[in-house]
Structures are given as structure tokens and as C-alpha cells.
Amino acid sequence: MQPIMTIAEVEDLMVEVFPHAARSYRLEELGSMTAKLRMVPTEDNLRPGGSVSGPTLFGLADCAMYYAVLAMIGPEVLAVTTSSSIDFMRKPAAGKDLIADVELLKMGRSLAVGDVKITSEGQDGVVARATLTYSIPPKR
Amino acid sequence: MQPIMTIAEVEDLMVEVFPHAARSYRLEELGSMTAKLRMVPTEDNLRPGGSVSGPTLFGLADCAMYYAVLAMIGPEVLAVTTSSSIDFMRKPAAGKDLIADVELLKMGRSLAVGDVKITSEGQDGVVARATLTYSIPPKR
Amino acid sequence: MQPIMTIAEVEDLMVEVFPHAARSYRLEELGSMTAKLRMVPTEDNLRPGGSVSGPTLFGLADCAMYYAVLAMIGPEVLAVTTSSSIDFMRKPAAGKDLIADVELLKMGRSLAVGDVKITSEGQDGVVARATLTYSIPPKR
Amino acid sequence: MQPIMTIAEVEDLMVEVFPHAARSYRLEELGSMTAKLRMVPTEDNLRPGGSVSGPTLFGLADCAMYYAVLAMIGPEVLAVTTSSSIDFMRKPAAGKDLIADVELLKMGRSLAVGDVKITSEGQDGVVARATLTYSIPPKR
Numbered sequence: 069m070q071p072i073m074t075i076a077e078v079e080d081l082m083v084e085v086f087p088h089a090a091r092s093y094r095l096e097e098l099g100s101m102t103a104k105l106r107m108v109p110t111e112d113n114l115r116p117g118g119s120v121s122g123p124t125l126f127g128l129a130d131c132a133m134y135y136a137v138l139a140m141i142g143p144e145v146l147a148v149t150t151s152s153s154i155d156f157m158r159k160p161a162a163g164k165d166l167i168a169d170v171e172l173l174k175m176g177r178s179l180a181v182g183d184v185k186i187t188s189e190g191q192d193g194v195v196a197r198a199t200l201t202y203s204i205p206p207k208r
Numbered sequence: 209m210q211p212i213m214t215i216a217e218v219e220d221l222m223v224e225v226f227p228h229a230a231r232s233y234r235l236e237e238l239g240s241m242t243a244k245l246r247m248v249p250t251e252d253n254l255r256p257g258g259s260v261s262g263p264t265l266f267g268l269a270d271c272a273m274y275y276a277v278l279a280m281i282g283p284e285v286l287a288v289t290t291s292s293s294i295d296f297m298r299k300p301a302a303g304k305d306l307i308a309d310v311e312l313l314k315m316g317r318s319l320a321v322g323d324v325k326i327t328s329e330g331q332d333g334v335v336a337r338a339t340l341t342y343s344i345p346p347k348r
Numbered sequence: 349m350q351p352i353m354t355i356a357e358v359e360d361l362m363v364e365v366f367p368h369a370a371r372s373y374r375l376e377e378l379g380s381m382t383a384k385l386r387m388v389p390t391e392d393n394l395r396p397g398g399s400v401s402g403p404t405l406f407g408l409a410d411c412a413m414y415y416a417v418l419a420m421i422g423p424e425v426l427a428v429t430t431s432s433s434i435d436f437m438r439k440p441a442a443g444k445d446l447i448a449d450v451e452l453l454k455m456g457r458s459l460a461v462g463d464v465k466i467t468s469e470g471q472d473g474v475v476a477r478a479t480l481t482y483s484i485p486p487k488r
Numbered sequence: 489m490q491p492i493m494t495i496a497e498v499e500d501l502m503v504e505v506f507p508h509a510a511r512s513y514r515l516e517e518l519g520s521m522t523a524k525l526r527m528v529p530t531e532d533n534l535r536p537g538g539s540v541s542g543p544t545l546f547g548l549a550d551c552a553m554y555y556a557v558l559a560m561i562g563p564e565v566l567a568v569t570t571s572s573s574i575d576f577m578r579k580p581a582a583g584k585d586l587i588a589d590v591e592l593l594k595m596g597r598s599l600a601v602g603d604v605k606i607t608s609e610g611q612d613g614v615v616a617r618a619t620l621t622y623s624i625p626p627k628r
Binding site for chain 2: 122
């Protein structure tokens with residue numbers, strides 16, 4: 069399944085409906101059931117010990133999945149996360165961008181399921197992996 | 209297992225080591241393997257459609273668990289989340305506080321596991337439930 | 349929400365549609381959004397080291413949720429698990445029954461979400477906890 | 489990281505320590521942080537509606553991860569699952585073998601984390617995906 073929106077169309081949509089996300093993330097690639105999102109962590113994203121916080125990584129994974137789903141089905145902005153599991157495995161490198169790679173495993177009419185792997189630029193190994201399920205509102 | 213820190217001690221610790229959390233959350237209760245955290249959502253916490261965003265709810269659950277673990281074992285601020293699963297079940301009421309109730313299921317030397325239920329003040333039913341595992345650094 | 353089937357009705361249904369489960373589990377209690385299922389582990393349920401295997405505990409949690417959902421909505425036997433997370437926390441006592449306590453958190457028209465805590469008879473602490481989501485087929 | 493046991497060594501070990509698994513599964517491939525396990529479902533593995541049951545799929549994912557971890561670190565048979573999340577996405581084709589592909593994401597001294605994708609032979613799309621964390625006992 070190929071995306072039906074371009075990178076620019078998805079980004080313009082986010083500026084309009086989700087400016088908080090548009091400021092934090094940059095959509096870099098869209099492919100067949102895949103997407104790549106980039107984030108530059110700031111001071112606000114750190115937790116005690118100086119590592120990127122869990123909610124920051126969860127937010128990146130969740131938005132990466134949101135961008136990927138919308139790119140595939142069009143601007144169904146009311147698609148919402150219904151469940152997720154996430155594993156935090158490595159501390160990301162300090163001061164480096166975070167990259168989220170989405171692989172959609174199922175794109176049904178009412179549910180989408182995808183895996184997201186987050187890496188730290190220039191560092192081997194996965195920082196965090198998440199699986200997310202989105203519920204897609206019925207067509208009116 | 210009873211907490212070994214008081215509510216005031218935990219909150220003072222957060223002001224010092226995690227000011228971002230201290231500004232967002234208020235610790236309301238500590239009991240035997242339990243804790244209750246309150247949050248007032250702001251505009252920044254909303255997602256398209258006007259509901260509280262998933263990362264906001266995840267962040268509340270994650271911090272509630274962090275507060276609970278530290279209250280039980282003392283100021284081990286480098287305790288970190290290793291994994292979590294979360295289910296989003298109901299839209300919270302607009303403009304209402306969110307309440308996170310933690311129940312610690314295991315408080316081992318190296319791992320803590322807990323359930324968190326998030327409710328919306330004055331509304332029946334659970335908004336979100338999460339399970340979190342924290343890794344506790346070894347004593348030096 | 350109260351069950352609309354009795355314990356005997358649920359057990360008779362299982363003998364008919366899911367004899368494998370009927371042989372392994374005994375439904376002991378049904379309440380408002382709750383159920384309790386009992387299992388006597390056998391040699392086949394053990395893993396290396398002599399502990400009860402993970403799939404045995406997962407199977408008990410999954411069936412306990414299935415029994416609970418059917419008790420609430422009637423014999424919708426095609427209700428299926430769509431996702432689950434499970435944490436294994438303690439080794440169950442050898443030769444003791446396992447008890448699964450279900451708490452349904454959401455009983456919607458198309459989705460049910462519930463928590464299951466598994467304990468080992470006569471032993472403190474939770475052996476395993478699981479959260480399960482069931483998809484309920486639409487009424488014909 | 490390459491496996492330090494061969495397929496035959498892992499299978500011989502299972503015959504000895506986990507005969508129930510040895511009868512159910514066949515290890516087909518081992519690679520760098522990867523493994524592939526095959527299963528032929530039987531009548532006992534079906535649930536109401538004739539599909540393969542959730543606990544059967546969970547058991548396959550859990551054992552596939554167990555085989556993969558042991559292949560990488562040697563016969564540490566007391567490695568145990570500490571947590572897992574699983575999503576069931578498609579009904580497997582009737583009467584077809586199930587294939588579990590493991591990708592280890594982290595192989596630490598005390599914890600291993602891996603993703604498992606289960607497919608149904610000759611059918612497109614993932615039947616189920618699971619993430620599992622194993623705890624590895626300390627060297628004596």
C-alpha cells in the first residue's frame with residue numbers, strides 16, 4: 069500500500085491541525101507502508117540523569133505512527149491511539165537527533181497497527197521500540 | 209511495603225532533580241504500595257479533536273510510577289522505565305483534572321512493576337491504564 | 349454492568365464450543381465486570397526449571413477474559429483477542445492451583461478491555477498480570 | 489552478534505530440557521541476532537471459530553525467542569520471560585504451517601529483548617507480532 073499524501077501535504081496538514089507536532093518533528097521519508105520522522109531533542113525533553121525522557125520517546129513514536137497512517141489514508145485527523153507497548157533499550161547519544169522508523173503491519177478500515185524503531189543518529193542499536201494501534205473513524 | 213519518603217520530601221526532590229515534572233504534577237497521596245498524582249491539562253496537552261494527547265497521558269502514568277517508586281525506596285533518581293504498555297479507553301472530560309492512581313505490584317531490588325489507572329475528575333470509567341517496569345540502579 | 353449468563357451457563361457453553369478450555373479451567377465467580385477462573389497446572393504446563401510456563405499463564409489469562417466477556421454479553425463465541433501485554437513477576441508455588449481474577453475496564457459494543465491478575469493459591473503477591481483487548485463481532 | 493550454538497545443538501538441548509517444545513517446533517534458521525522456528529498446528533491449537541488460538545501463537549513466539557536467546561548465549565536454560573506484548577492481526581490460513589521470525593534487538597548480560605513476527609505459510613501479511621523480554625540468570 070502506497071501513501072496517498074506527499075511529505076509536504078502531511079506537513080502542511082500538521083501545521084494546521086497539530087502545530088505542536090509540526091514544530092517538534094520533521095517528516096523525512098514516506099514509502100510503501102513506511103515513514104521516517106526526525107526530532108531534535110531539547111532541554112525540556114531530558115529526565116534526571118540527562119537522558120531523553122520516556123514520554124518524549126513515546127511521543128515521537130506515537131506521532132510517527134500518526135503521520136504514517138494519515139499519509140496512507142488521507143487527512144483522517146481524528147484517528148486516535150487505542151493501545152501501545154514500548155521498550156526502552158539504550159540511552160540515546162547526547163545532543164543527537166532521534167530518528168523514528170515506522171513499519172505499518174496492518175492498515176485495515178477501522179484499525180491500523182505499526183512498529184516504530186527509534187534510533188539515535190550516528191549510534192548503533194535501537195534506543196526504543198514501540199508498537200501502536202490506531203483506531204480510524206468510520207467514513208461519514 | 210510502606211513509603212519511606214513523605215509527600216513533601218518527594219515533591220521537594222522533584223523540584224530539585226525534575227523541575228519539569230514538579231511544575232506539571234501534584235502528589236496527593238502515598239500509601240502502602242500506592243500513590244496518587246494529579247495533573248491539570250493545558251492547551252499544550254491537546255491533540256487534534258481537542259482530547260488530551262496520548263503522550264500526555266503516558267507522561268502522567270510514567271511520572272506517577274516514578275514518584276511511587278522513589279517514595280518506597282528513597283531518592284534513587286536514576287531509576288528508569290524499561291518497558292510499558294498502555295491502553296486508551298475513554299476521552300477525558302474537557303477542562304477537568306486528570307488523576308493517576310498507582311498500584312505497585314512488585315518492588316524488587318532491581319525491578320519495580322506497577323499498574324496506573326488514569327481517571328478524569330468527576331467522570332466514571334478509566335480514561336487510560338498503563339503498566340510500567342522500572343529498573344532500579346544497584347546500590348553503590 | 350452485571351453478567352447476563354450464570355456460571356453454569358458459561359461452563360456448559362465452553363463444554364460445547366471450547367472443550368479444551370472446559371477441561372482445563374473452572375469458572376468460580378462472576379460479578380459486576382469481574383470473573384474468577386481456577387486452573388490446576390499439570391506436568392505439561394511446566395518449563396525448564398520446573399516453573400509454570402509463560403504460555404500456560406497467558407492461556408489462563410486469555411481464557412479468563414474470554415469467560416468474563418461472554419458472561420457479560422452472552423454467547424458471542426467469535427469474540428477474539430486482538431492484543432495483550434503480560435508481565436511475569438513471581439514463580440508460582442509448586443503444585444498449587446492458579447487463580448485468575450478478571451476486572452473488565454471497558455465493555456463497549458465492539459471492544460472489551462480487561463486486566464487479569466494471576467495468583468498462586470496460598471502465596472502472597474501476583475504471579476502475573478495481563479491486559480487483554482477483545483474484539484466483539486457485530487450483531488448480525 | 490553471531491549464534492554460538494548450531495541448530496542441531498539447540499534442538500538436542502530442547503529434547504533434553506524441554507521435550508514439549510522439541511515435539512512442537514522445528515528450528516529452521518539461525519543468523520546474526522535472528523532465528524526462524526516452524527510449527528504445524530493441530531486440532532488442540534484451535535479456538536472457537538476454527539482459528540489458531542491466541543495462547544498457541546503466544547507459545548510459538550515465546551519459544552522462538554527462547555531458542556534465539558539460547559543460540560546466542562549458550563545453554564542458559566533458566567532464562568525466563570519477564571514481559572511480553574502481542575498483537576493478533578490476521579487469521580492464519582487453515583492447515584498451514586506457522587513460521588516465527590525472531591529479531592533480537594538487545595542481547596545484554598541480564599536482559600534480552602526481541603521482536604517476533606508470525607506468518608502463515610503461503611499467506612501475505614503478519615498473523616501476529618510479539619515483543620518479549622527475557623531475564624538471563626547471572627553466571628555462577
